[in-house]
Amino acid sequence: MKIEKFMETGKLLQKFLFRLLRRAKSIYLLLVLIIALGLSGWTVESTSVRIPIIGFHDIIDIQNPADLPPRRLAFETDYTKQKLSVFLEYLFKQNYWFLSSQDLYVYFIKKSQPLPPQHLGQKPIMLSFDDGYEGVHKNALPLLEKLSFIYKEKGKFVLFVNPLFLGVDIGGDFLAHTSCEELRAGYQKGFYDVQSHGFSHKNLTKLSGKNLEFEIAKSKSALRKCMGDLDNNKVIGAHIAYPYGALNRKVEKILPKYHLTGFLYNDGYLRVKRLRNNYRISRMTVSKDTSPSELIYIAQRASTLKKKE
Numbered sequence: 001m002k003i004e005k006f007m008e009t010g011k012l013l014q015k016f017l018f019r020l021l022r023r024a025k026s027i028y029l030l031l032v033l034i035i036a037l038g039l040s041g042w043t044v045e046s047t048s049v050r051i052p053i054i055g056f057h058d059i060i061d062i063q064n065p066a067d068l069p070p071r072r073l074a075f076e077t078d079y080t081k082q083k084l085s086v087f088l089e090y091l092f093k094q095n096y097w098f099l100s101s102q103d104l105y106v107y108f109i110k111k112s113q114p115l116p117p118q119h120l121g122q123k124p125i126m127l128s129f130d131d132g133y134e135g136v137h138k139n140a141l142p143l144l145e146k147l148s149f150i151y152k153e154k155g156k157f158v159l160f161v162n163p164l165f166l167g168v169d170i171g172g173d174f175l176a177h178t179s180c181e182e183l184r185a186g187y188q189k190g191f192y193d194v195q196s197h198g199f200s201h202k203n204l205t206k207l208s209g210k211n212l213e214f215e216i217a218k219s220k221s222a223l224r225k226c227m228g229d230l231d232n233n234k235v236i237g238a239h240i241a242y243p244y245g246a247l248n249r250k251v252e253k254i255l256p257k258y259h260l261t262g263f264l265y266n267d268g269y270l271r272v273k274r275l276r277n278n279y280r281i282s283r284m285t286v287s288k289d290t291s292p293s294e295l296i297y298i299a300q301r302a303s304t305l306k307k308k309e
């Protein structure tokens with residue numbers, strides 16, 4: 001009897017010890033997990049910045065009959081001044097940092113300079129406009145100017161331009177394009193960052209040899225001819241957004257000769273830590289159906305910049 005009792009007690013004790021050990025083990029594992037998460041969370045926070053780069057095209061004013069059919073044909077990528085205004089107002093109110101393409105390169109990609117202290121605590125965003133349409137100058141720039149004045153912070157638009165079409169306004173389904181003078185005016189006021197979109201909006205992946213290099217080289221030289229005298233830092237035309245977002249290895253091979261970075265159209269955020277190739281920076285497309293609240297949601301998911309970065 002006594003032995004059985006003793007054995008039973010022993011078993012119970014054993015069970016109890018095992019349970020204690022198991023619990024201790026799980027507590028120990030939990031602790032390790034918490035510490036690891038904390039550490040990795042900290043590292044992620046400090047090195048992986050998420051930046052939304054938004055891609056607009058033309059901006060139309062729905063209160064202006066000249067911007068509406070039949071006087072101006074409607075396109076899938078048109079965005080209204082009225083909707084843009086809601087989005088911009090949000091960005092200014094929330095104190096976003098409007099990046100230029102060179103800011104993006106210097107502070108986040110090459111990291112050749114530390115983040116300027118005045119931008120800590122801000123969320124970065126880059127607003128880009130492709131094709132150099134007149135509507136951006138006529139409808140969007142005044143909004144940016146007004147809000148920059150009200151909020152005492154300078155907004156920035158990155159314009160990816162095809163120099164062949166500067167100042168071209170032939171009507172029909174070929175939309176009016178900004179002139180070199182307009183680009184210069186917006187740049188001198190500090191609102192425009194002027195970059196390449198290829199010389200004549202050809203799909204670069206369908207070109208080769210001299211034609212390919214011409215499309216890239218001529219675009220840059222024409223932009224520099226238009227505004228190089230205003231640009232001491234030689235950053236105009238240092239960056240490119242590919243027409244149709246089209247890129248392949250052949251194109252990529254000659255890009256470094258002319259450009260520091262290149263922008264795609266793939267609806268992703270730029271995640272700085274994951275970027276392996278300066279010529280494949282993600283951008284998000286905007287269409288006529290994109291609501292301001294969708295854009296605001298995208299912007300909200302940008303990282304807040306912290307000291308470690």
Ligand SMILES: [Zn+2]
Nearest residue numbers: 130131243244
């Ligand atoms: Zn384009």
